[in-house]
Amino acid sequence: xxxxxxxxxxxxxxxxxxxxxxxxxxxxxxxxxxxxxxxxxxxxxxxxxxxxxxxxxxxxxxxxxxxxxxxxxxxxxxxxxxxxxxxxxxxxxxxxxxxxxxxxxxxxxxxxxxxxxxxxxxxxxxxxxxxxxxxxxxxxxxxxxxxxxxxxxxxxxxxxxxxxxxxxxxxxxxxxxxxxxxxxxxxxxxxxxxxxxxxxxxxxxxxxxxxxxxxxxxxxxxxxxxxxxxxxxxxxxxxxxxxxxxxxxxxxxxxxxxxxxxxxxxxxxxxxxxxxxxxxxxxxxxxxxxxxxxxxxxxxxxxxxxxxxxxxxxxxxxxxxxxxxxxxxxxx
Numbered sequence: 395x396x397x398x399x400x401x402x403x404x405x406x407x408x409x410x411x412x413x414x415x416x417x418x419x420x421x422x423x424x425x426x427x428x429x430x431x432x433x434x435x436x437x438x439x440x441x442x443x444x445x446x447x448x449x450x451x452x453x454x455x456x457x458x459x460x461x462x463x464x465x466x467x468x469x470x471x472x473x474x475x476x477x478x479x480x481x482x483x484x485x486x487x488x489x490x491x492x493x494x495x496x497x498x499x500x501x502x503x504x505x506x507x508x509x510x511x512x513x514x515x516x517x518x519x520x521x522x523x524x525x526x527x528x529x530x531x532x533x534x535x536x537x538x539x540x541x542x543x544x545x546x547x548x549x550x551x552x553x554x555x556x557x558x559x560x561x562x563x564x565x566x567x568x569x570x571x572x573x574x575x576x577x578x579x580x581x582x583x584x585x586x587x588x589x590x591x592x593x594x595x596x597x598x599x600x601x602x603x604x605x606x607x608x609x610x611x612x613x614x615x616x617x618x619x620x621x622x623x624x625x626x627x628x629x630x631x632x633x634x635x636x637x638x639x640x641x642x643x644x645x646x647x648x649x650x651x652x653x654x655x656x657x658x659x660x661x662x663x664x665x666x667x668x669x670x671x672x673x674x675x676x677x678x679x680x681x682x683x684x685x686x687x688x689x690x691x692x693x694x695x696x697x698x699x700x701x702x703x704x705x706x707x708x709x710x711x712x713x714x715x716x717x718x719x720x721x722x723x724x725x726x
Contacts, residue, residue, distance in 0.1 A: 395704075396428070396444070396703055396704040396707060397704075398700070398701050398703070401443075401479070401484070403485075403486050404479070404486070404488045405454065405456075405488070406454050406455060406456035406459075406488050407456050407457075407488075408456050408457045408458045409456060409457075409458050409459060409490055409491055410456040410459070410488050410489065410490055410491065411452055411454070411455055411456065411459060411462055411468075411488070411489060411490075411491045411494050412452070412453045412454040412455075412456075412486055412487070412488045413448070413450045413451065413452055413453060413468060413470060413486065413487055413488075413489065413494065414450045414451045414452075414453040414485060414486055414723055415448045415449070415450040415482050415483075415484065415485060415486065415487060415722040415723060416448075416449060416450040416451065416503040416507075416721075416722060416723055416724070416725050417448060417449050417450070417503040417504055417506070417507040417719055417720065417721060417722060418445045418447070418448040418481075418482040418483050418507060418700075418719070418720040418722050419445065419447040419448060419482075419507040419508050419510070419511075419717065419718065419719055419720070420444075420445060420706050420707055420709070420710045420718040420719075420720065421445075421446060421447060421511045421512065421548070421710070422710060422711075423446060423511060424444050424445050424446060424474070424481075424707065424710070425444075425707045425710055425711045427442075427444065427474070428442070428444055428707065440478050441478065441479070442474075442478040442479070442481065443474065443478070443479050443480065443481035443482075443483055443484050443487070444474060444481045444483050444703070444707070445473070445474060445481045445482040445483040445720070446471075446472050446473055446474045446475060446481070446482070446510065446511055447469075447470070447471070447473070447482060447507050447508070447510035447511055448469070448470050448473060448482025448487070448506075448507050448722070449467075449468065449469040449470070449497060449503040449504075449505075449506030449507040450467075450468065450470075450503065450722070450723070451465060451466065451467055451468070452464050452465060452466040452468055452494070453486060455491075456491075459491045461491075462491055462494060462496075466496060467496070467497040467503075467506075468494045468495060468496055468497055468506070469494075469495055469497050469503075469506030469507065469509075469510060470482065470487070470489055470493055470494055470495075470510070471493050471495065471510045471511075471514065471669055471670075471673060472493060472510070472511075472661065472662065472669070473487055473489050473493065475662060476489050476490060476493065482507075482722075483700065483703050483720060483722070484700075484722070485700075485722060485723050492666050492670065493666075495670070495673050495674075495677060496677070497677075498677050498678075498680055498681035499681070500681065501677075501680045501681060503725060504687055504695065504717075504719060505680050505685070505686060505687055506680075507719060508548075508687045508693070508717045508719070509552060509676055509680065509685060509687075510673075511661060512548040512549045512551070512552045513552045513556070513672075513676045513685065514661055514669060514672045514673065514676065515549045515552070515633050515659060515661060516549050516550075516552035516553035516556050516609065517529075517530055517552075517556060517672040517675055517676060518631070518633075518659050518661070518664065518668070518672060519549075519553060519607075519609045519631035519633055519657075519659050520535065520540065520553060520556060520557055520560070520562075520607065520609065520631070521672075522629060522631055522655075522657040522659070523538075523606065523607050523628070523629040523655070524627055524629065524655055526538075526607070526629075527560075528671070529671055529672070529674070529675045530556055530559065530560045530675045530679070531560065531675065531678065532559060532560065532561065532682075533560065533561045534560040534561065535557055535560035535561050535562035536560075536561035536562075537561075538557075538561075538562045538563070538606045538607060539562065539563045539564075539565065539600075539601045539605045539606050539607075540553070540557045540562045540563070540564050540565070540605065540606065540607045540608075540609065541565045541566070541567070541597065541601075541605040541607070541608045541609070541623065542554055542557070542564060542565070542566040542567075542582070542608075542609045543566075543567050543588075543608065543609065543610050543611050543612055543616055544566075544567065544568070544611040544612065544634075544636065545566030545567065545568050545573070545576075545577035545580065545582055545585065546568050546573035546574075546576045546577055546692065546715055547611060547715075548693070548716075548717060549609075549611065549633060549634075550566065550577070550580075550609070550611065551576070551577075551580045551691070551692055551693045552685070553609045554566060554577060554580040554581050554582050554692075555580050555581055555679070555684060555685045555686075555691065556675075556676075556679060556684075556685060557609075558580075558581035558582075558583075558684070559679050559682070559684035559685065562607075563583050563584075564581065564582045564583050564584070565582070565583065565584045565585075565586065565597060565600055565601065565605065566582040566584070566585055566586070567585075567586050567587070567588040567593065568585060568586075568587060568588070569587065569588060569589050570587075570589075571587075573715065574587065575692075576692035576693070576694075576715065576716075577692060578692070579689070579690060579691055579692035580691055580692035580693070581691075581692075584600050593619065594619055594622055594623060597623045598623060601623070601625070603625050604623060604624050604625025604626070604628060604652070605623055605624060605625060605628060606625055606628050606629070607628060607629050607630075607631065608620050608623075608624065608628070608629070608630045608631065609631050609633070610630055610631060610632045610633065610634070611633060611634040611636050612634065612635065612636040612637050612638060613632045613634065613635045613638060613642045614635050614637070614638025614639060614640075614641065614642045614643070615636070615637045615638055617642055617643060617644055617645075618645065618648075621644070621645055621648035621649050621652070621654060622648060624652050624654055625652065626652045626653055627652070627653050627655070628652060628654060628655070629654075629655040629656075629657060630654060630655070630656050630657070631657045631659055632656065632657065632658050632659060633658075633659040633660070644656075687717055693716050693717050694715065694716030694717070695716060695717050695719055696709055696714050696716055696717065696718045696719065697719050697720075697721060698718070698719070698720050698721070699720070699721055700720055700721065700722045702720075703720055706718050706719075706720050
């Protein structure tokens with residue numbers, strides 16, 4: 395159960411940084427962790443501060459830390475994975491310096507808090523194809539056709555914005571017209587309703603030779619479709635199994651015929667070097683205005699005060715479309 399309490403402000407040790415959190419973000423992994431169902435699930439008897447993502451201002455720096463100074467505007471990645479008391483749903487958190495990145499000039503704390511888990515997941519999904527780029531930048535995906543399943547979700551939104559920034563042609567699937575409008579706002583070139591008949595034919599009309607890369611949120615449900623619309627030597631990047639059973643069945647013949655490559659994606663075991671590399675690309679996209687939040691980019695904001703973190707988690711768990719943010723401390 396979530397509750398508001400007062401804790402002693404921790405001091406950063408060697409290699410650590412203390413950040414005054416301005417904005418914290420809620421992702422599904424956060425409430426899953428709290429419920430004991432996520433990959434970072436913790437013992438319910440341990441007092442835990444939730445939320446992996448956040449942005450704020452460096453408040454103190456431990457010994458051995460270089461390149462980060464008090465007063466720097468920063469965003470943090472996988473804060474709560476560091477320890478039970480290091481989540482961002484609190485005024486101050488202490489995390490390793492390698493989990494702290496500078497927030498580009500002109501980029502707000504909202505953006506910094508919003509694109510860690512969703513943005514890094516999307517970046518990884520878009521950079522695992524055979525012969526593809528290791529990092530995203532303008533032109534990195536030029537000539538590539540990307541299919542994003544669930545383009546109105548947070549990861550789907552990031553994937554659309556990042557793929558478009560990198561020069562790809564983006565096809566996405568959604569369930570409703572309201573979600574289609576969000577996907578268009580994110581920059582998708584083609585938006586299809588997976589609730590309507592003829593989805594496979596519609597994708598093949600847009601990509602007659604098959605799509606190069608699929609960013610997949612519903613691996614089990616879409617397994618058959620994916621194998622039929624993928625081009626030879628294409629890649630299916632799987633980060634979720636929405637609507638599935640947790641077990642994915644694959645057709646040997648269909649996948650073997652196109653030499654399909656499957657890449658499962660999760661950030662917690664990815665490694666800090668890859669996380670930071672992806673974060674640098676995300677920072678560049680944010681700095682260039684290619685990755686942003688709000689209605690204009692298909693990612694509506696739902697705001698809550700720190701004292702109402704429980705409601706913020708409930709909003710995410712109940713399927714709020716857009717980004718759930720928590721205002722923790724004043725920006726100034």
